[in-house]
Every structure is written in structure tokens, then in C-alpha cells.
Amino acid sequence: MTFDGRTALVTGGSSGIGLATARMLRDQGARVAITGRSAQRLAAARRELGEEVLAIRADVSSLADLARMRAALEGAFAPIDIVFANAGVALGTPLATADEATYNAIMDTNVKGVFFTVQAVLPLMRDGGSIILNTSWLNQVGTPGRAILSASKAAVRSFARTMSAELLDRKIRVNAVSPGSIETPIHRGKGQTEEDFRAYAARVGSQVPAGRMGRPEEVAAAVLFLASDASAYMLGAEIVIDGGRSEL
Numbered sequence: 336m337t338f339d340g341r342t343a344l345v346t347g348g349s350s351g352i353g354l355a356t357a358r359m360l361r362d363q364g365a366r367v368a369i370t371g372r373s374a375q376r377l378a379a380a381r382r383e384l385g386e387e388v389l390a391i392r393a394d395v396s397s398l399a400d401l402a403r404m405r406a407a408l409e410g411a412f413a414p415i416d417i418v419f420a421n422a423g424v425a426l427g428t429p430l431a432t433a434d435e436a437t438y439n440a441i442m443d444t445n446v447k448g449v450f451f452t453v454q455a456v457l458p459l460m461r462d463g464g465s466i467i468l469n470t471s472w473l474n475q476v477g478t479p480g481r482a483i484l485s486a487s488k489a490a491v492r493s494f495a496r497t498m499s500a501e502l503l504d505r506k507i508r509v510n511a512v513s514p515g516s517i518e519t520p521i522h523r524g525k526g527q528t529e530e531d532f533r534a535y536a537a538r539v540g541s542q543v544p545a546g547r548m549g550r551p552e553e554v555a556a557a558v559l560f561l562a563s564d565a566s567a568y569m570l571g572a573e574i575v576i577d578g579g580r581s582e583l
């Protein structure tokens with residue numbers, strides 16, 4: 336799979352699944368731009384990915400930041416062939432105790448952020464391009480304490496369908512990847528030791544038919560497939576990469 340001469344934007348490209356995808360796209364010849372909120376994390380990712388990668392500090396929940404992101408892309412980067420709307424957060428929201436601030440933090444990044452990211456970059460996209468949204472296996476199962484996160488990801492799953500229908504005239508396809516439990520910093524609690532995390536990963540892995548948590552590269556591979564012409568007949572679809580958790 337080669338992406339020579341193509342440009343790809345990865346939101347939340349400074350960590351985890353986004354960083355693995357940015358790395359894989361770069362390795363396959365794409366020019367890559369990444370975004371995130373933390374300047375420090377972005378700088379570290381850029382050191383790893385190489386100076387030719389464009390790093391833009393932008394919070395997807397802020398329309399002002401998205402306008403700045405668009406201006407930065409317009410000057411140095413466009414036209415864009417591939418957009419991976421990946422930036423997202425995962426917070427617990429038990430029915431009895433979840434508060435409004437947590438509700439807003441999840442919905443503003445995972446739902447509003449994805450919608451307005453796509454709106455911001457569409458004028459910069461080449462017709463025939465590919466947009467990939469990052470949803471979650473949680474969009475189709477009921478998991479205690481995850482009501483808002485799961486609902487946010489169900490909204491993203493729905494966006495893949497409606498956006499793809501709306502963009503038919505420009506031949507821009509919109510599809511989704513749906514990761515299961517993937518070993519990324521999103522699962523790391525504050526102050527958690529490596530030993531604590533290994534114990535957590537083993538516990539989660541034991542609940543997965545594949546017997547382990549997934550690797551970010553296993554999601555990135557699906558993103559590259561959806562970004563490529565090999566998936567030209569897929570529109571509004573979802574690839575589930577969850578070790579069998581939602582199927583078996």
C-alpha cells in the first residue's frame with residue numbers, strides 16, 4: 336500500500352492510535368500533519384516522526400482552534416487526501432455520580448470535535464479523498480459506567496453514514512474504525528506504575544477472545560486500508576478491531 340504524493344491529517348496524532356497511524360502513513364510515503372492539545376506531546380511526536388511532519392496545536396472541541404488548524408493546513412499542506420478524525424477521550428460516567436463537566440468533556444471532544452473537524456477541513460480536501468472516524472467497540476455493547484462514552488461513539492458511528500451520504504457528489508468516502516481495548520496511554524491512570532498497568536492489561540486481556548489487549552498498529556493497519564483505494568467500495572462502513580470482544 337503506497338501513499339506517495341498524498342497528504343494525511345491525523346487529529347490526536349501525538350499519542351497512541353493516532354501516532355501509530357501517522358507513523359505508518361509516513362512510512363508508506365504520505366506527507367503527514369498531526370494535531371493535539373499538549374505542545375509537549377506534539378513536540379515529542381514530531382521528534383519521533385521527523386521534522387517534515389507538520390504538528391499543529393489545536394483542541395478539537397474549540398471552533399477557534401479548528402479555524403487556526405485549517406489556516407495552518409491551507410498554507411503549508413493542502414490539498415488533503417486523507418483525514419483520520421481520531422482525537423478522543425475516555426472517561427467513566429456512572430449513572431449515579433457522573434457530573435455535567437464530565438458529560439461535556441466527553442461530548443465536546445468525541446462528538447462536537449469530530450463533526451467540526453470534518454467541517455473545517457472539507458474545503459481543503461481533494462475530491463475522491465477518504466475520511467476515517469475513530470469510534471469504539473463500545474458503540475454496540477452495553478458496559479456499566481460507560482453510558483456517555485458509548486453514546487458519543489455511537490454518534491461517531493452514525494456520522495460515518497450520514498457524512499458519507501452527504502459527500503457522495505465529491506466522491507469523498509467516510510468510514511469508521513472501531514477499536515476494542517488497545518494498549519495506549521488512554522488506559523493509564525495518574526501515578527500508575529508499569530507493574531500496575533501490566534496487571535490491568537492482563538485483566539482486560541483475559542476478557543478478550545484473542546486473549547490480550549490490542550496494539551495501536553493493529554488499528555492503524557485498518558485505517559490505512561480505509562484510506563487506500565483498496566477500500567474504494569466501502570462507504571459509511573465500520574471495521575471492528577477488538578479481538579473478537581463484541582462478536583464472540
Ligand SMILES: NC(=O)c1ccc[n+]([C@@H]2O[C@H](COP(=O)([O-])OP(=O)(O)OC[C@H]3O[C@@H](n4cnc5c(N)ncnc54)[C@H](OP(=O)(O)O)[C@@H]3O)[C@@H](O)[C@H]2O)c1
Pocket residue numbers: 346347348349350351352353370371372373374376393394395396421422423424425444448469470471472513514515516517518519520521522
Ligand atoms: N485505546 C483504546 O482502547 C480505544 C478503544 C476504542 C476507541 N479508542 C479511541 O481511539 C482514539 C485515540 O485514543 P488512544 O487510545 O490512542 O488515546 P491516547 O493515546 O490518549 O491519544 C489520544 C490523542 O487525542 C488527543 N486529544 C485528546 N483530546 C483532544 C482534544 N480535545 N483536541 C485535540 N486532541 C485531543 C491527545 O493529545 P492531547 O491530550 O495532547 O490533546 C492524543 O494525541 C480516541 O478517539 C479513543 O476514544 C481507543
